[in-house]
Amino acid sequence: MTPPRAHRSAPEHTHPDDVPLLTVLAALADPVRVQLVRDLAGSADWERSCGSFDVPVGKAALSHHLNTLRAAGLVEQRDIGSKRLNRLRRAEFDARFPGLLALVLADRPAAKAAS
Template sequence: MAEETAATNEHPSDVDPEHWNVENYPVPDMADVQLIDVLRAVADPIRLEIVRRIADGKPQPKSRDTWGFDVQKSTLSHHFKTLREAGLIRWLVNGRQHDIQLRRAELDDRFPGLIDSLLAD
């Protein structure tokens, strides 16, 4: 089972404490994340590209011009939500500035080799 990571849970060590607002945007416990969910999340060209660009684990802004995709910001927002709910990323919210970060360590632990295999070519 394992609850969602919410306000009461501690942060993973790679979450910058400057980003205080992670709690409002819950992330599924990695133990509950199913492979099929990850695959579904990543089986979209835009989301796959996003994951590849944050594979190093560094936070990246959500801002539209950071990514340069030819979609509206509501669409981009939808993709970020999909990735979070699927367990792939967390949101680092600081005022108006939102960053996303791949849950790299957890993902590598739960699905060894998967993220790496998405980076080829």
């Protein structure tokens, strides 16, 4: 007989109002996390499961990156059956840090310094 599967605990969320700017900037300093934010921005809420992202990291690293984004108030997660679904907390985040997500999502190369 197969032993019963352990139930994982629900994720804890940090509201953007409780996050310092430096925490957000640190979370967005990693290119994998920026890609996750961009992917979520292009998807409907609660559409993306953790395994649906095409990023160059393993499952453990992906989990770490999503946890970092959740701790920075950028991502909210909920469990539906065996899947953990994600959404970008755009409205809440924009209220706390107006314009910051727009800059991250703009995908423009940095301007060259004037000579």
